[in-house]
Amino acid sequence: MPALVFDCDGVLADTERYGHLPAFNAMFEEFGLPVRWSEAEYGEKLLVGGGKERMATMLTPEFIAAAGLPSDRGELAEHLARWHRRKTEIYTGIIASGSIPPRPGVRRIAEEAAAAGWSLAVASTSAEASVRSVVEHVMGDALAGRFAVFAGDVVPHKKPAPDIYILAVSETGMSPDAVVVVEDSRNGMLAALDAGLACVVTPSSYTVGEDFTGAALLVSSLGDPGETTQVLDDPFELDPTPVVRLDHLRTLLTERALRPAGPSSKE
Missing domain, CATH: 1.10.150.240 (Putative phosphatase; domain 2)
Known part of the structure; x- marks a missing residue:
């Protein structure tokens, strides 16, 4: 799965x-x-x-x-x-306090993934207590309970090293070919790529303008009704408009498996 x-x-x-x-x-x-x-x-x-x-x-x-x-x-x-x-x-x-709103689309697509039986996880360099507080705030108690959390000092090297993603794949029994990571920074993207995982990037206010060469999809956000996504780079031609949906991620995994050398192999 x-x-x-x-x-x-x-x-x-x-x-x-x-x-x-x-x-x-x-x-x-x-x-x-x-x-x-x-x-x-x-x-x-x-x-x-x-x-x-x-x-x-x-x-x-x-x-x-x-x-x-x-x-x-x-x-x-x-x-x-x-x-x-x-x-x-x-x-x-x-x-x-609830003063920081979720980014568009994250809860929506997590709900789609949960309903489809996908595994859900968070992999972060932040302290575990900090990460769990955000997951519960953004996802709500019921959906948050579906998430495996890998955070803090559980690995010797933090992003951009791939350790946290390698650990997540190992601990959950995920197949690397069946994992989609959502990141916002170049360091995070490099960690995911070095772990052999497909990476969708949604730049945050601090990371806009970083070099995201290698991302499988680069969008302004995952998008929600009333706040549609802006496609910044779409090497696999997923056309995720008006919002990124789970079907786009399924297609990404399929297309990536057909082109293991990555988007640069496309004519």
Whole structure:
């Protein structure tokens, strides 16, 4: 049976700009840290997979001195873990408030997939508690229960490494040839492609303009009634208008199997 695997942040909802960034800055303020990330600065941090890893980029000798932090690596790691736990608490509160709407089409197509018996999963570099809060918010309790969640530090290397997708395929018994991934970033797309999976990309507000060469389909969103999708690149000629439907993903898997070398093999 086919499987549909979503990234979380930027795919299910535009959580990076409106959830993670304010949660990081609120946490920095609580701990008295001499840093506040602007929207532009956080966009650069997104090139690093994982919240703790993004914060670790701050730990220059100058920052450590200014913040009065210890220089011992073990103690710094404890600080990072404590900051990240608190940031996750703030973030899940933001999600629970309902202030961040789902991206168009994600719940609709997940419902179509569930009704057709497809497996559903989320694969993300974010903390598991953060990911589950978004899945429940976007999908609702009943549908969220259908999702396998792979998140956080369950793999040694985060996106763009393929580890999280390799784990998801292995743990769920999915066939790589029958998996469609939905991503919003180049790093996420590269992770899916390196795992041998078909990847549909729906750029988010932070990732518009990234290079998505290799995506099996590039659309503005999955689309909903009243907010139709804009097709940006359609190498398999799926013509997913006015919205991306499950039948388009079925066709994608079939066409991809017929052309294993990828879209570039097309005349």
